[in-house]
Amino acid sequence: MEPIILSNAVINHKISILRNKATRPGLFRSIVKEIGMIETYEALKTFQGKQIQVETPLETCTGLTLEDEEICFVSILRAGLAMGDGAREMLPCASEGFIAMARDEATFLSHLSYAKLPTHLENKKVILLDPMLATGGSSGDAVKLLKEKGANVIAFCCIIAAPEGVKRFTQENPEVVLYIGALDRCLNEKAYILPGLGDAGDRIYGTLD
Ligand code: PRP
Numbered sequence: 001m002e003p004i005i006l007s008n009a010v011i012n013h014k015i016s017i018l019r020n021k022a023t024r025p026g027l028f029r030s031i032v033k034e035i036g037m038i039e040t041y042e043a044l045k046t047f048q049g050k051q052i053q054v055e056t057p058l059e060t061c062t063g064l065t066l067e068d069e070e071i072c073f074v075s076i077l078r079a080g081l082a083m084g085d086g087a088r089e090m091l092p093c094a095s096e097g098f099i100a101m102a103r104d105e106a107t108f109l110s111h112l113s114y115a116k117l118p119t120h121l122e123n124k125k126v127i128l129l130d131p132m133l134a135t136g137g138s139s140g141d142a143v144k145l146l147k148e149k150g151a152n153v154i155a156f157c158c159i160i161a162a163p164e165g166v167k168r169f170t171q172e173n174p175e176v177v178l179y180i181g182a183l184d185r186c187l188n189e190k191a192y193i194l195p196g197l198g199d200a201g202d203r204i205y206g207t208l209d
Pocket residue numbers: 076077078079080101102103104108110130131132133134135136137138139165191199200201202
C-alpha cells in the first residue's frame with residue numbers, strides 16, 4: 001500500500017518548528033503531542049463507529065460512537081509516548097499498549113526491552129505511534145510483535161520518514177497503512193534522517209549533551 005503523506009499547511013508549520021534546532025523541549029514535546037492527535041484523527045477517518053440512540057434535550061436521534069469500538073494506540077518508547085499523549089487526549093476511550101525499543105548506535109538494529117499490550121489485538125484496530133521512521137528497524141520490529149500478538153488491522157503514524165525506511169517498511173508490511181507527516185531526503189552515515197529534526201527522544205525529554 002502507498003504511504004499517505006499528510007502534507008498540509010498546519011502540519012508543515014508544526015514540523016518546521018520541530019526541525020528548528022532552537023526549539024526547546026517543552027514546545028517540542030507539545031508539538032509532537034499535537035501532531036500525534038492530528039495523525040491519529042486521520043488514521044481513524046475511515047472508521048465507521050457504532051450506531052447509537054442519543055437523547056438530546058429536544059428529541060431522540062441516531063448518532064455514531066467510538067466508545068465501544070476496539071481501538072488501541074501503541075506507543076514506541078521513548079519518543080512515541082509524546083504522540084500517544086495526543087492520541088489519548090483525542091480519544092480517551094481507546095486502549096493503549098507500549099513497546100520499548102532502543103536503536104543500537106553502532107549497528108542501528110533495534111532492541112526490544114519491554115512490551116505491555118492489551119489482550120485480543122485480533123479484534124482491535126491498532127494504531128502504532130513513533131515520530132521517526134529512519135531505517136525502519138524499530139517500527140518494523142514493533143509491527144512484527146503486534147502481528148505475533150494477533151493484530152491484523154494496523155496503521156503506523158510517524159512524523160518524519162526517510163525513503164530508505166519507507167521502502168523497507170512497506171515491502172515488509174504491505175497491509176499496514178503508513179501515515180507520514182513529511183518524507184525527507186535520505187539517511188546520513190549514522191542513520192539519522194536528513195534534514196530531519198535530530199534525535200526525537202533527546203529533543204522531547206531534554207537529554208541532549
Ligand atoms: C528513535 C525513534 C525510533 C527509531 C527510528 O528511537 O524514536 O524509534 O529511533 O529509527 P529506525 O527506523 O532506524 O529504527 P531511539 O531508538 O533513538 O530511542 P529513543 O526514542 O529512546 O530516543
